[in-house]
Amino acid sequence: MCQSILFFTIGVWLLQQQETLPNLTWGAGIVVILGAALIYQRKTSWQQAAAPILAAALACSTGFFYAAFFAQQRLADALPAAWQGKNIQVIGVVAQLPKQHDHGLRFVFDVEKVLTPNATVPTRILLASHEHENGTSFNIHAGERWQFTIRLKQPHGSRNPHDFDFEAWMLENKLRANGYIHPKGNNQRLDTLAYSPGYYIESLREKVRNHILATTAFPSDPHSSLQVRPDTRTMIGDRYDTEENRHYAGVLTALAIGDQASIPAAQWQIFTRTGVNHLMSISGLHITMLSGLGFAAGYWFWRRSARLTRMLPARKAATLAGLLVGLSYALLAGFGVPAQRTVYMLTTIAAVLWLSRTVAPSQTLAAALLVVLLLDPWAVLSPGFWLSFGAVGLIFYVTAHRLRPLHWLATYGRLQWAMSIGLIPPLLGMFQQISLVSPVANAFAIPLVSFVVVPLTLLGAGFHIEWPLWLANQAMSLCYSLLEWLNHLPEVVWVQHAPATWSLIIGMLGVFWLLMPRGFPARWLGMIGLLPMFLVQPPIPPDGALSLVIFDVGQGLAVAAQTRNHALLYDTGPNFNSEANSGNRILIPSLRGMGIAKLDGLMVTHDDNDHTGGAATILQNIPTRWLSSSLAEDHPLLLQAASTQRCMNAQTWEWDGVHFEVLHPSAESYATEKIRDNNRSCVLKISTGQHSVLLAADIEKEAEWELLEQHREKLATTLLVVPHHGSKTSSVDDFVDATHPRYAVFTVGYRNRYGHPNKEVVRRYREAGSELLRSDRDGAIIVNMDAQDFSVERYRKSHARYWHPSITGIPKFKRATTDRVTQMQP
Known part of the structure; x- marks a missing residue:
């Protein structure tokens, strides 16, 4: 089986x-x-x-x-392209717990009826509400039936190397469109609670969350990411109104109902760096522990009655009680993959006990695996799926069929060792980092969180009692203090490139060999199997060659240029919200996966959010030798950099046989205040032999004419990142003729509100004979060039999956996975 x-x-x-x-x-x-x-x-x-x-x-x-x-x-079950961006009236139910974002709420909505004639809407969609101009917002709660006027679009996310696949996440969660509520539409609540067990559970989850936040979190801290709506706030006494007692409301909420979004980003970073982030959600350990408590309580109670025992043996009754407790907790937590795996394993164990049969642990795990995949074939796309089943598989591997039982403390130590070693390959493969202090952190965090914080949190949340939540908060405060101390130690996290697939397979074989039972000869040889993951580096350009990635960051720009021994980042994309930007969501994971651990230079072309949004995050997380920009001298970013300089015409340097030259702006332009930031953008040309790339940022017509006057002979290029995302204020005819690019790249957001690129600008480049590329359609553009060859890869095409359909509503230019231009040196 x-x-x-x-x-x-x-x-x-x-x-x-x-x-x-x-x-x-x-x-x-x-x-x-x-x-x-x-x-x-x-x-x-x-x-x-x-x-x-x-x-x-x-x-x-x-x-x-x-x-x-x-x-x-x-x-x-899809949204037709013709209905994207149009007003549609629908009736449906708020299907899951609404979550706070910077300017409103985000929630899943089950569509029951479409009121707009001839409109087709998927049955489950992701909606966002935004605050009105007066600062008020919709008072939306889980399980309520509403009538909304909405605007939708098909699922679309950025596509970059080592990037999160938003479209896969939407498909996995059965969300076939996303959009927002039109604030001026006909929006009204129809029922306070739709009748359905699933909706009732979601409503209960929200009440539990509100109770925890009202008990342990107060809105008096303006910097807190936890925002409690006015109707959920209660005054519970001065003893709670301190920052220390407010600090862990999000953690307690996550442990009670699985709402990880309530945990502030700073805390989540500590948990991740110390390797205990798996505890800050509803893990299998928590469910198993509570199920065990339910079994013990049921067994004690049932044995007190002779009549009940004659009706049903106490062990069978206790088994049923433990299963119901575990299932209830899993449902309250949102029933994610780890919870599903645990419930199905407990169900298998319960069936075995009821039938008085014996089943091997591997068969129990396999049965749970089968049920998960039968109900959700997309679970294999989730990192939690592999980590959850992998961790339990490792536990069975190191504990099952051992001849001599060990002391519980020795068993606990062996399990910690197995988890620390066994999860190295999947963690490096999926996240390119592992915590070096994880064994120490988990040694005290697992018992403290699982056996103290979780029971107290559920006791306080389930019975609306305040003192257990206060005690749970104090216990979490102690745990967090120890984790912070570990986090401040030097080099607590190992960060590296994404290992090759073959090295991960060899690494897992090495883990199995290393964790063989005591007495097995030469177990230390398993360590050799782990070495390729660390030692085999990703391919780097040879001398005289350049690898360039034009990232898909939506409506913005970010380009990474890598030579044999150097790396430059040109712009950093937009800022999305208070906790997410292109830096932490796209650039850092991609650069890390590509093997770029440090930057020799960061060039921030001008002071626009869609170019500077990720710069602060980059400077905080990636060692950077110098920052070159056209920013004002008092700009906050300049204070974060180790070395700064202004970009200006005639600056040149050479890295590993690749020539870099700044063509704009002029030194004199910094003395003229009335020049627009766009026209002071840093323009960079990178050349290898007969091939070159021209990065033009957001320059407009005035700057283009200045470039034509000063550098007309240098503007011809193989690939051009089109100025200002293809805006009608840029790309004059003479500039297009002078650059005459073989490839013209438009870095634009999907269905962006500016209408970029302008149709007339697109026509100019097409008539110039350029191959037109777009980040919203092609994803990241990956360029490899040297003196002879020039190749272009469209990441969305080369790494396509069946849920990545061709984007409709965008002009169909010639497409290919990889194009190559070969030009012999004279």
Whole structure:
């Protein structure tokens, strides 16, 4: 059974790697043929030898086409392109816990009825509400039925190397469109609570959250990211109104109902760096612990009555009680993948106890794995899926079938060692970092959080009692203080490049070898299997070559240029909200995955949010030798950099045989205050032999004419990042003719409000013979060039998945995965 489920899982995973969905008719035929071959095989020796192969192929094919069938059904529930950005009136239910963002709420909405004639809306969508001009906002709660006027768009996210796939997340969560509530539309609450068990649970979760926040968090701190709506605030006494007691309301909320969004970013960073972030959600350990308490309580109570014992054995009754407690907690927590895995394992164990059967731990884990994938084939896209099942698998691997039982303290130490070593490959593969203090942090955090904080939090939240929440907050304060002390130690986190896939496989084999039972010979050889993940570096450009990534950051600009021994970041994209920007969401993960651990230079072209939004985060997290910019001398960013300089015409340098030259602005322009920031943008040309890239930032017509007067002969380029995102205020005819790019790149946001790029500007570059690229359609543009070759990769095309459809409503230019221009040196 375990082998078949494992191959079924592989089949489901393989489907999620496909660019297009397979033909289900062919798929059904393949499954039938394999099944028939397995059933009707003769008993010859070679056929018996082939039986395991047939069984594996059948299980893998079944998983593959099973996932394909459900993917086809889910993709069919789509928003037509013609209805993007249009007003649509709908009636539906707030399906999940609303979450606070900077200017309102964000929530999942189940559409029950579409009032706008001929409009088609997916059954489940993601909506945002925004504050009105007077500062008020919609008072929306989970489980309520509302009528909204909404504007939607199809799921679309940025596509960059080592970046979060927003479109995959939307598909996994059955969200087939996202948008916002039109503030001037016909918006009204119809019912305070829609009748449905799921909606009732979500409403209960919100009440629990409000109670915890009202008890442990006060809005008097203007810097707190926890905002409690006025209708949920209660005065509970001065003893709670201190920053220390307010500080962990978000953590307690996450532990009670799984709302991790309530945890402030600064705290989450500490938890991640110390390796205890898995505890700040509803983990399998928490559910198992509470289920065990439920079993013990049920067993004690049932045995008190002879009549009850005659009706049903106490062990079976206690098993049912423990399962119900675990299921209730998992439902209250939102029933994520770790919770699902634990509940299904507990259900299997409960069934075994009821049937008086014996089942191996591996079979229990396999049964839970199968149920998770049957209900949610997209679970394999979630890091939590692999970490959750991987962690439990490691626990079984190091504890099951051991000949001599160990003291509980020795067992606990062995498990900590197994988790620390065993999770290195998946953590490096998915996040490119591991906490070096994780074993120490988990040694005290696991018992403190799981056996003190969680029970007290649930006691206070479940019975609306204040003192358990206060005690839980104090215990969390102690835990956090110890974690902060660990975090202040030098080099607490190992950060590196993304390991090659083959090195991760070898690393996992090394882990299994290293964790063999005591007495197994040469276990230390397993450490050798871990080395390739650390030692094998990603490919870097040779001397005289350049690797360039024009990131997809939405409506903004960020470009990374890498030579053999140096790296430059040109602009840093936009700021999204108070806790998210292009730096921490896109650039740092991408640069880290590419193996760029430090920057020799950061060039911030001018003072616009869509170019400077991630700069502060970059300077705080990546060592940077110098900052070059056109920013004012008193700009806050200049105070963060180790060395600063103004970018100006005639600045040149050479890195590893690659030539860099600043063409604009002039030194004299800094004395003229009336020049627009856009026209003082730093313009950079990077050249290798006959090929070059011209980065023009946001210059407009005036700056273009100045460039034509001073550097007309230097403007010809192989690839041009089009000025000002293709705005009509830029790209005059003479500038287009002088640059005459083979490739013209428009860095624009999907359905941006500015209408970039302008149709007339697009026409000019097309008539000039340029190949037109767009970040909203093509994702990141990856360029590799040297004196002879010039190649361009469109990341959205080269890493396409079936949930990444061609974007409609955008002009269809010639497309290819990789283009190559070869030019021989004279």
